[in-house]
Amino acid sequence: MPNNQFKKGELYSFITGKASTAIARRLQKNFKQAGLDITIEQWSVLYHLWKEDGLSQQQLCDATFRDKPSITRLVDNLEKLKLVKRVPSKDDRRSNLIFLTKEAEQLQEQTMELANQTLNEALAGVTNGQVEIAKEVLQMVYDNLK
Amino acid sequence: MPNNQFKKGELYSFITGKASTAIARRLQKNFKQAGLDITIEQWSVLYHLWKEDGLSQQQLCDATFRDKPSITRLVDNLEKLKLVKRVPSKDDRRSNLIFLTKEAEQLQEQTMELANQTLNEALAGVTNGQVEIAKEVLQMVYDNLK
DNA sequence: GGCATATAGTTGTTTATGCAACTAAACAAA
DNA sequence: TTTGTTTAGTTGCATAAACAACTATATGCC
Known part of the structure; x- marks a missing residue:
């Protein structure tokens, strides 16, 4: 039931x-x-740019599951920190493409290492099989509500 | 590994x-x-008060996994909405006990019903066994980091 | 071309979080 | 009792989220 x-x-x-x-x-x-003086929200934006640099703000919205105002302000703050740069798109003048600075590129390795460490702390004692099922459930929940 | x-x-x-x-x-x-004009954060405080009325702010911190300033302000806002009332403790003059108003008591049934509905939407297609494992994993993560 | 509509991004407002610094009361030790 | 420490709660500040309203550009249709 x-x-x-x-x-x-x-x-x-x-x-x-x-x-x-x-x-x-x-x-x-x-x-x-x-x-490291960045928030995890800022980091989550950088994370997607490390995978693919030069995404538009809208693409960052979709990738990070945030709305447009949230991304506008996260990009504002990342720009203040000189970690990203807005570049107006030549194809579509409404659109900004967001590019990593050299400073941000250098953060990738260290922060990914910290993230992996953190996950390992979090998942101590959890088997791979359990983690797989948990991820499936979370994915299904997300898909159900999307 | x-x-x-x-x-x-x-x-x-x-x-x-x-x-x-x-x-x-x-x-x-x-x-x-x-x-219903309440936030889920406010609802999460009410949730614990429905289980046990008259908790202190510190007890609400522990129950909701929030820090003291967060609870101070959530209680502030719930008081403005006339859903709870701060009552100074007689045993310990540092401490406030938080009591539900009649208005808040009346919200319980309807909001719990909505919460159950929401969870059912979210968990459509997920088996009980999978949910059990997901909960165990989340609990272990929480315990590992607590 | 011109107009309606959709899309990309920004701004304002309210609510919430995290951290640090603070007040007041309780407690513990001398 | 006095002094030092812990505990309960508040306030200030910065960051972030959701929602609504807005501007500017693009697109689709006549």
């Missing part, structure tokens, strides 16, 4: 996502300890 | 918790459609 998948008492923590909050906080803390 | 549990490309979405963001947004939307 699908309505009983969750007992009420369990429902809440699933919704609020304490686990991902905890991972995010830990990663932020690990960045700070390493002397 | 625990370091390889995550390929880099998958790591990111696990960290940012798109799924819980998506659930939260959907629940917020469902509240709004039902004419």
Whole structure:
């Protein structure tokens, strides 16, 4: 009976996502300890630019699951930090392409290493099989609501 | 090899918790459609007070996994909405006990119903067994980082 | 070409988070 | 009792999110 998948008492923590909050906080803390002054939200934008530089703001919206105002301001702050640069697109004058600076390129290795470390701390004692299932469930939830 | 549990490309979405963001947004939307003008963060505080009324702010911090300033302000806003009331503790004059108003008590049934509906939408097609494992993993992550 | 509509991005407002610094009360030790 | 430390809560500041309203450019249709 699908309505009983969750007992009420369990429902809440699933919704609020304490686990991902905890991972995010830990990663932020690990960045700070390493002397890196970027937020995980800024990092999440850089992450996609490391995969493909020169994305438009709209593409960053889709990639990071954020709305346009959020990306506008994240890019504003990343520009202040001199980690990215807005370049007007020649094909479409409405559109900005976002490019990494050299400074940002140099952050990739160190921050990815910290992110991997953080995940390993988080997943200590969890088997690969369990992780696979958890990822499948989270993906299905995301697809169901998208 | 625990370091390889995550390929880099998958790591990111696990960290940012798109799924819980998506659930939260959907629940917020469902509240709004039902004419309920509360945020899911406010709701998450009420949730714990429905389970046990008269918690202190510190107890709400622990229950909701938030810091003290966050709870101070959530209680501020809930008081403005006349959904809770701060009552100074007689045992400990540093401490406030937070009590639900009648208005807030009346919200319980409807919002819990909406939350259950939202979860059912989110978990369509996911088996109970998969959900159980996902919850275990999330709990372990939380415990590892706590 | 000219007009309606869709798309890319920005700005304003409200709410929330994290951190640091602070006040006041409680507690513990001398 | 006094002094130092912990605990409960508040305030200030910076960053971020959601939503609505806006500008400017592109596109589709007549």
